[in-house]
Amino acid sequence: MILANKKGLVVGIANDNSIAYGCARKFREAGADLAITYLNAKAEPHVRPLAESLDSKIVLPCDVREEGQLEAVFARIEQEWGKLDFVLHSIAFAPREDLHGRLVDCSAQGFALAMDISCHSFIRMARLAEPLMKDGGCLQTVTFFGSDRVVEHYNMMGPVKAALECSVRYLAADLGVKGIRVHALSPGPLKTRAASGIGRFDELLDRARERAPERMLATIEDVGHVAAFLASDGARSLTGNVEYIDAGYHIMG
Template sequence: MTQASSSFSLQGKKGLILGIANDHSIAWGCAKMAVQQGAQVVASCLNDKARKYVEPLTQPLGIDLVNCNVETEGELQALVDHAVKTMGQIDFVIHSIAWAPIEDLHGDVVDSSREGFARAVSVSCHSFAEVAKLCAPHMPNGGSMLSMTYLGSGEAVPNYGLMGPVKAALESMVRYMAMELGPRNIRVHAVSPGPILTRAASGIAEFDKLMQTAIDKAPLQRLVTLEEIASLSAFLCTDAASGMTGQTIYVDAGVHAMD
């Protein structure tokens, strides 16, 4: 492998990937791609219920799977401790967790409860800062941290509701984290995929209409695939992306460019 081609590889890198729920999860696509690119991966799923669906995916690839509910005190710390003990260090982190109480998610933003909004921000946004704080001391060579966002952060998308403001906060957090972690050579991005039918997305009302609207607006006239999202994420974790940080990067078949 030449020096140029190796910069596009994850060979020898150690990654922590949060949020695998099933074989449709963005986190699963990223974990599978990372292993194919030569990385060692520790991944998380929510609990034992999710583990029944996730472990048959991760086990054949040698991915070390750990239960982690970011709302439970100590579980995120335990996940990072396990990753460091298993791999020695961390080179990249992919955070793919989003959740809001269904009653708040399906209602108008003005009707959302204070408690529901706070929980949505805590799980979907602030947990990214938490895992960054825990992982940064174990990234001696710097590296990459990614989280997943959506177009509804910057414009009002029907039925996306509460998650729009939450993702806007996440994208702002990415910029501040990029500024703060840059001196440690840690790069931070938000990846903004077009809609795909993940477990989290299935909780959004009339999600089938949202997907059809995306197809109708997209210059490529289709939805993106899990593999395309994973490929972009993998690239951002390679040395080839070493000059990039603080960005929201779209992989949505061009929908973001249309009015």
């Protein structure tokens, strides 16, 4: 129960295959109380039963493109709990026509939208979480190896995730004096709904399994174990890192 008496916000559950859900399960098993968000009315029937299975009392809509929704989530947390110990940000988006084309051909509007949802929303969450993390805390986001190396068909999301990882380092520097730690979780390829938008993703999964030193793919539960540890007091001296959870895939040339 390494997270007993801690309060956490999980943003990004779409279904029971979501990385965010794997993390939420491990947070809850470790003793944390959770606030859960869903994207919109269409997503709610898929997410609310999962939130209920996690005994979440705060379940709210959160589309970061809709003015005021993110702020409303943090206002409710302040009203109900008066504090926050950790946040998991697991959302990303790119317009399909931009994602499936070459980076050099992506539109300014598509690139800006991908950066806003996938990167700047994490910065916004950090700003809103800061006054609630009165005794320190932990901010976590989800990235991918394509931020550092060229991954075929990852295209525009590579630079976007690189910006997200750089933001993690700068946020860690900004907030460290307040005891707020910041991390990026970097799983290898996982078969999630979000990943299905990447071209020929099944081939990427097969190659990753073959190339990883452990000859396996990580699971959402594997990611959750690491996320729970990072949110705990046992990780209080760790910050600003990209934590790879990929059976060693990232070390291969």
